[in-house]
Amino acid sequence: MALSRLASSSSSSRSADLLKPLCSAISLRRPISTDTTPITVETSVPFTSHQCDTPSRSVQTNAKELLTFFRDMALMRRMEIAADSLYKAKLIRGFCHLYDGQEAVAVGMEASITKKDCIIAAYRDHCTFVARGGTLLEVFAELMGRQAGCSRGKGGSMHFYKKDSNFYGGHGIVGAQVPLGCGLAFAQKYSKDEAVTFALYGDGAANQGQLFEALNISALWDLPAILVCENNHYGMGTAEWRAAKSPAYYKRGDYAPGLKVDGMDALAVKQACTFAKEHALKNGPIILEMDTYRYHGHSMSDPGSTYRTRDEITGVRQERDPVERIRKLILSHDLATEKELKDIEKEIRKEVDDAIAQAKENPLPESSELFTNVYAKGLGVESFGADRKEVRAVLP
Amino acid sequence: MAATFHGVGATVAALSSSSSSSSSSSSSSSSSPSNSFGSKILLSSPSRSFSVRKRASFTMVRSEGSMNFDLNFKGRRAQQLIANAVATKADSSPASSSSKPGHELLLFEALREGLEEEMERDPRVCVMGEDVGHYGGSYKVTKGLATKFGDLRVLDTPIAENSFTGMGIGAAMTGLRPVVEGMNMGFLLLAFNQISNNCGMLHYTSGGQFTIPIVIRGPGGVGRQLGAEHSQRLESYFQSIPGIQMVACSTPYNAKGLMKAAIRSENPVILFEHVLLYNLKERIPDEDYICNLEEAEMVRPGEHVTILTYSRMRYHVMQAAKTLVNKGYDPGVIDIRSLKPFDLYTIGNSVKKTHRVLIVEECMRTGGIGASLIAAITENFDDYLDAPIMCLSSQDVPTPYAGTLEEWTVVQPAQIVAAVEQLCQ
Numbered sequence: 046m047a048l049s050r051l052a053s054s055s056s057s058s059r060s061a062d063l064l065k066p067l068c069s070a071i072s073l074r075r076p077i078s079t080d081t082t083p084i085t086v087e088t089s090v091p092f093t094s095h096q097c098d099t100p101s102r103s104v105q106t107n108a109k110e111l112l113t114f115f116r117d118m119a120l121m122r123r124m125e126i127a128a129d130s131l132y133k134a135k136l137i138r139g140f141c142h143l144y145d146g147q148e149a150v151a152v153g154m155e156a157s158i159t160k161k162d163c164i165i166a167a168y169r170d171h172c173t174f175v176a177r178g179g180t181l182l183e184v185f186a187e188l189m190g191r192q193a194g195c196s197r198g199k200g201g202s203m204h205f206y207k208k209d210s211n212f213y214g215g216h217g218i219v220g221a222q223v224p225l226g227c228g229l230a231f232a233q234k235y236s237k238d239e240a241v242t243f244a245l246y247g248d249g250a251a252n253q254g255q256l257f258e259a260l261n262i263s264a265l266w267d268l269p270a271i272l273v274c275e276n277n278h279y280g281m282g283t284a285e286w287r288a289a290k291s292p293a294y295y296k297r298g299d300y301a302p303g304l305k306v307d308g309m310d311a312l313a314v315k316q317a318c319t320f321a322k323e324h325a326l327k328n329g330p331i332i333l334e335m336d337t338y339r340y341h342g343h344s345m346s347d348p349g350s351t352y353r354t355r356d357e358i359t360g361v362r363q364e365r366d367p368v369e370r371i372r373k374l375i376l377s378h379d380l381a382t383e384k385e386l387k388d389i390e391k392e393i394r395k396e397v398d399d400a401i402a403q404a405k406e407n408p409l410p411e412s413s414e415l416f417t418n419v420y421a422k423g424l425g426v427e428s429f430g431a432d433r434k435e436v437r438a439v440l441p
Numbered sequence: 442m443a444a445t446f447h448g449v450g451a452t453v454a455a456l457s458s459s460s461s462s463s464s465s466s467s468s469s470s471s472s473s474p475s476n477s478f479g480s481k482i483l484l485s486s487p488s489r490s491f492s493v494r495k496r497a498s499f500t501m502v503r504s505e506g507s508m509n510f511d512l513n514f515k516g517r518r519a520q521q522l523i524a525n526a527v528a529t530k531a532d533s534s535p536a537s538s539s540s541k542p543g544h545e546l547l548l549f550e551a552l553r554e555g556l557e558e559e560m561e562r563d564p565r566v567c568v569m570g571e572d573v574g575h576y577g578g579s580y581k582v583t584k585g586l587a588t589k590f591g592d593l594r595v596l597d598t599p600i601a602e603n604s605f606t607g608m609g610i611g612a613a614m615t616g617l618r619p620v621v622e623g624m625n626m627g628f629l630l631l632a633f634n635q636i637s638n639n640c641g642m643l644h645y646t647s648g649g650q651f652t653i654p655i656v657i658r659g660p661g662g663v664g665r666q667l668g669a670e671h672s673q674r675l676e677s678y679f680q681s682i683p684g685i686q687m688v689a690c691s692t693p694y695n696a697k698g699l700m701k702a703a704i705r706s707e708n709p710v711i712l713f714e715h716v717l718l719y720n721l722k723e724r725i726p727d728e729d730y731i732c733n734l735e736e737a738e739m740v741r742p743g744e745h746v747t748i749l750t751y752s753r754m755r756y757h758v759m760q761a762a763k764t765l766v767n768k769g770y771d772p773g774v775i776d777i778r779s780l781k782p783f784d785l786y787t788i789g790n791s792v793k794k795t796h797r798v799l800i801v802e803e804c805m806r807t808g809g810i811g812a813s814l815i816a817a818i819t820e821n822f823d824d825y826l827d828a829p830i831m832c833l834s835s836q837d838v839p840t841p842y843a844g845t846l847e848e849w850t851v852v853q854p855a856q857i858v859a860a861v862e863q864l865c866q
């Protein structure tokens with residue numbers, strides 16, 4: 046089709062970003078996708094709450110938002126599946142934790158907040174990074190350890206950061222990001238930012254003591270911290286009921302209110318996050334439990350089928366898949382045809398392939414990069430040899 | 442008081458009457474933990490040597506090694522010959538145009554002054570720790586700051602080191618400059634993950650996007666019968682963490698200077714204080730100054746041996762130095778101050794002169810700062826060494842409670858004297 050011819054004529058060095066205006070140019074020809082007339086949708090299940098009111102089940106959305114959701118989630122899905130193949134081709138090494146199945150959390154959260162709000166996550170961060178504005182090239186280059194990666198190739202899969210859009214990573218040690226997140230909320234309160242911090246963690250991390258410590262301090266100091274438990278029901282290979290005496294993670298804040306949300310429904314996530322942001326700015330910390338699911342194993346070295354049945358995985362995929370839900374919504378509200386959605390998916394596939402090709406071309410970091418960014422330059426810090434003349438490493 | 446000084450030193454002791462009388466009065470105050478006879482020696486002797494040094498050195502914030510110790514040396518010599526030392530200015534001090542002699546204070550007050558000045562200067566500086574706010578700090582370092590700056594800048598935390606250190610680091614990622622206090626350095630073991638992985642490594646793993654301008658400080662070291670868990674020396678555990686800087690203060694002058702430099706630094710700095718040094722008294726300059734974080738301090742230049750030390754052991758070394766001088770040796774003493782990275786330049790210059798090195802530290806034998814220092818010096822200055830490096834460290838045991846046993850865990854001046862004699866044979 047016309048788009049693919051246009052796209053294929055672009056050289057491989059053109060960044061993946063250039064394809065975006067082409068796509069939106071095409072969608073602009075269809076008036077309904079920029080349509081912002083409100084559509085009201087009911088969430089799949091009602092919210093359950095602990096020590097607070099529940100937000101309404103009816104969510105306001107519009108065609109533009111739904112199509113954006115579809116596009117973003119399909120992009121994330123495609124990106125994660127591509128990462129899977131790259132890992133098997135040994136271009137990505139080490140640890141690779143994939144987020145497919147959980148896209149609705151990243152996308153719904155982003156729709157409810159601004160770039161002034163901070164998000165901090167654990168190691169399953171590829172999609173959250175993209176939702177915060179990261180490009181595909183940055184993702185794939187970082188995964189392959191190249192210079193164009195978001196952390197210059199020095200972080201890897203578990204260390205994606207984007208400072209200008211307040212995405213604070215990207216952390217490998219389970220649970221350690223939650224005190225950091227509460228620190229971000231403290232800084233926001235200190236600087237009177239009127240913004241909130243979302244600290245994401247998993248059902249496995251929910252049993253970490255530092256979480257409760259941080260929650261206690263946040264509640265004492267009235268910090269705008271929102272602790273989001275992305276409950277995919279398995280902490281690596283251990284099911285939640287085997288790891289937690291009380292798997293009702295939204296209730297475990299005790300004095301802190303909590304909300305349980307269907308994490309496979311992007312609109313429910315958006316509604317809950319909007320509610321939580323309002324709540325946190327007024328009343329201090331709140332816990333959100335996102336009931337979600339991951340199709341892949343914990344990481345690429347985990348097949349994901351030794352501790353759960355394939356039937357369970359396919360069952361969730363058939364009944365609760367986030368991308369499918371949005372697709373059905375779009376089709377039932379006549380916002381786009383089946384073919385148009387398939388075209389968007391084809392575009393996305395191409396975008397991902399181009400980004401991968403570009404990332405593969407990208408060089409590995411120089412050896413001098415080994416010593417950069419160990420210390421920040423300040424007060425004349427330089428790394429000296431014993432005679433103060435030989436500079437062993439040039440620090441930026 | 443005169444009885445605490447030996448031999449030739451007695452005249453000098455009598456000379457510096459103003460500073461040592463004030464220091465011994467401070468040591469006799471009941472609230473200080475260092476009340477015993479042994480500590481009087483520790484407290485009096487440093488103020489004697491520093492009352493000269495500080496007059497010469499406050500014009501130099503970043504000292505070039507040679508200039509610094511020449512002035513010190515001349516100044517001290519002048520002191521020994523003059524009958525009334527108090528009013529005499531050091532002869533060749535350059536631009537000491539300031540007629541203000543500075544002000545006298547205790548080490549914890551110097552830390553507080555440094556902290557207060559930085560908090561006034563930069564609204565992003567905040568302090569968090571246990572009992573730092575309303576209580577005023579368990580060692581009074583933050584006394585009065587909460588009333589002055591408010592609860593949002595001087596924060597009392599619950600007893601949750603792991604999380605409040607993490608919170609400090611998270612706040613630092615956004616640009617705030619928190620000063621996290623561990624009530625005792627040993628408690629920071631609970632925050633080791635945050636310090637190692639997040640504090641040290643975030644600048645690197647984010648490709649330079651985030652800097653962590655945090656200061657983590659607290660008292661450590663062997664105190665007076667505080668027990669094993671409260672007498673820990675964490676510098677040996679933290680020294681391998683890439684991305685952090687470690688400094689150890691030992692006098693009010695460098696305590697204030699290092700505190701200020703640490704707060705202004707863009708890198709995470711761990712400032713090691715010592716429980717027994719908080720009541721040291723010294724006269725420090727009135728004007729704004731900082732001490733270079735990566736620089737060592739030449740305490741006493743010498744020809745026969747280079748003694749490297751830091752924190753409290755500096756005082757044991759200076760006491761041993763007096764004995765050694767009486768026995769005819771000329772020990773050079775360097776307070777390394779910067780534990781990570783080592784100031785190999787100053788150390789190297791001294792090694793090239795003396796060819797013998799003795800390290801006196803309070804860390805354990807295994808894996809301590811001394812062990813790393815031996816490796817660093819051997820690697821770089823092997824050609825200049827006439828004898829193998831000797832290292833006196835604490836014993837590899839948990840610090841016992843009984844006073845006599847505790848004394849034997851730590852290096853004593855007599856052992857230092859014996860070691861130097863052995864080294865200089």
